């Protein structure tokens with residue numbers, strides 16, 4: 001049995017043609033799955049009976065189950081899904097005034113092991129398939145009642161650009177008018193700085209949002225916080241980002257998690273404004289770190305956060321200060337999965 005969500009519309013059309021069925025049924029099947037949220041082929045009432053049977057014999061639509069849902073006092077909601085191989089993945093719903101964002105995972109675990117993130121703690125297990133990535137969106141939208149889902153960020157467990165092909169295929173399906181029809185500009189890829197992935201992405205011709213996690217403004221600090229910096233140091237990363245902006249004419253958002261006693265002093269703010277000064281079309285998102293007990297990290301105090309932000313603003317850097325969301329349900333990526341897998 002195969003996951004039907006691993007197939008693009010064209011691939012599904014080819015399967016149908018191999019079965020001597022009309023190609024236009026592919027659009028109907030997409031509509032049943034992604035628009036109407038039907039998870040049983042037998043309910044696809046406008047398909048011929050023999051096609052429904054054949055689909056049932058060869059494909060499944062969704063094969064993971066919801067293990068738990070956690071609600072935060074600030075409206076954030078985290079879902080823990082159990083996959084068929086007994087792995088766990090997390091997806092988070094983040095409500096805001098005019099949008100409802102689904103934060104989705106792309107891997108089970110992560111090989112990059114950033115110091116402030118729980119996702120890498122259990123090591124890397126495997127990439128999610130395209131169907132599993134779409135399954136998270138499908139589950140959030142239909143089974144958990146978030147029909148208004150307007151934005152998707154690939155910022156959950158795993159490094160999206162380390163699962164490039166499955167991710168891009170999922171994005172093209174999410175973006176398709178025959179499926180979720182979520183505009184590319186409402187889809188964000190968040191990367192820890194995988195340079196070859198950023199270069200590939202620049203040539204995809206997609207209007208998606210790119211966000212790059214910097215979290216430090218000098219190589220020594222960044223390498224201590226993020227192992228990826230040893231392979232792709234800051235100078236090369238910033239050059240790749242500059243190239244991306246030139247090619248796509250799209251803004252890049254740089255994520256900077258403020259961690260107490262690690263990267264939140266004024267010298268770090270000075271360095272940050274220097275490395276970003278020539279990058280037009282970029283902005284910085286400052287996020288006070290979620291407390292992760294296992295990693296002994298936490299946010300700096302409020303005056304230090306404001307000092308950091310104000311220095312950047314005075315230097316002409318575009319900055320937003322984000323509130324950490326869902327702290328009471330451990331919504332920083334990987335925290336929940338980690339705790340659940342330990343049980």
Ligand code: SF4
Pocket residue numbers: 110111112113114117118119120156157158159192333
């Ligand atoms: S921050 Fe991202 S890249 Fe780093 S360990 Fe966590 S999931 Fe992996």
